[in-house]
Amino acid sequence: MNSLSSDVRLPLYQRLRDHLAQQIANNRWRPGEAIPTEAALSAEYQLSTGTVRKAVDALVSEGILERQQGRGTFIRRPQFQSSLFRFFRFQTAAGERQVPESRILSIEPVTAPSAVAQALGLPLEAPVIRIVRVRLLEVQPVLAEEIWLPRSRFQALLEIDLNRQGPLLYPIYEEVCGQVVAYAEETLTAESVNHLHARLLQVPVNSPVVVIERLARDYAGTPLEWRRSRGHAEHFRYSVDIR
């Protein structure tokens, strides 16, 4: 038997949700692992199954846990590939979806400019890593990306050859640095492309591009990565439901 520490004025299901979220943030279980069964949680915290289910429901709807009937409830491994597809219609001539290739143009230790320091919650001129890359689909550049990481957590990236890895960075962050991206927030704007990005994207100067800024965080909410991606507006289409 265990007990819930947080604010006693909150409902029990809320306190259990917070307690579980805290343990997930502290890496008590790794992504893909199961948490204790509902019966075990009921017994451990002396709560009815209905109350336990309501706490687990909340974490499931937040995208942190994933239920599988008959098997258990698991820490969800985020699937950020799909978020990319929400924004861009990267398709081959045959119409199938495809993860764009990655070509790293540079990776280097630098000090954080003020916008980056602010986004990542670091002091000005804190040590960071800056990565510049383009994403390509059938030799055509579709996205130009600038990526900033706090050096304290990602030092190990400087010692490997990123161009020999797959096109997705988040699995590499997890394997090489033990850092798991749990959430992200994206902001979209549009602009006329400047000379530098026009060259990287192989489009005429001043054509319209979509700009996507993304701040990615770990389970505890600490910022892990800030990136700014630019893509030609022709490939861009984003849908959202409103109620």
Added chain:
Amino acid sequence: MNSLSSDVRLPLYQRLRDHLAQQIANNRWRPGEAIPTEAALSAEYQLSTGTVRKAVDALVSEGILERQQGRGTFIRRPQFQSSLFRFFRFQTAAGERQVPESRILSIEPVTAPSAVAQALGLPLEAPVIRIVRVRLLEVQPVLAEEIWLPRSRFQALLEIDLNRQGPLLYPIYEEVCGQVVAYAEETLTAESVNHLHARLLQVPVNSPVVVIERLARDYAGTPLEWRRSRGHAEHFRYSVDIR
């Protein structure tokens, strides 16, 4: 006592949810009205309160109902103003938010071009209404909008002076035509502005604009309105959370 008609293989809470959704779509209650209390629904359908709550929970999370503790559960009146603010940062110099004014440039009965007929689910060349307007903030145009409506439901709009109404069309649709917008789906892209829209928005030809296409539906899911809005990219900023 009443009984649920839908597929008996579905869980009871699901069948009650579908049953209530059907009645809402059939206008059994108007927006702002209360549905029966949980106790009344339990008695009417011979279900426990837990099951009734789960059905109501589903409709609440879909944005169709709204709970108010101690008062009741109400048909939600959609607040589409807020969706506009998610996309554009329309702000006065003082920083406060403001609904942009509306200036109707034209409203006329026409036949549906193929893209419009397809979006609204109408036959080609079906009778529709086309509205062109600009939205202004402190005399500055911020959005140029083209709006298409099925004439069968919106005929009454042709008989009033829209420029003597408020800037929001959805309350007018409800008051004048009895049509309630329940959901909408928006798609975002960007483009270089052409001569016509450059003039309406008072921006240089070829500057980047954001294009928002919106399909609005009633509670039954029938398309009510299709609109395409263009705004200068400088005023545009859209944020989304990803998990």
Added chain:
DNA sequence: GAGTGGTCTAGACCACTCA
């Protein structure tokens, strides 16, 4: 067949609203 999550019951008691 043992173990898991999914559905459902029949309540009790609490917090809030409103006349």
Added chain:
DNA sequence: GAGTGGTCTAGACCACTCA
């Protein structure tokens, strides 16, 4: 003080998974 939604209990039984 009557009526509403909000929380919580202590289960029972079902559907699914996996050895």
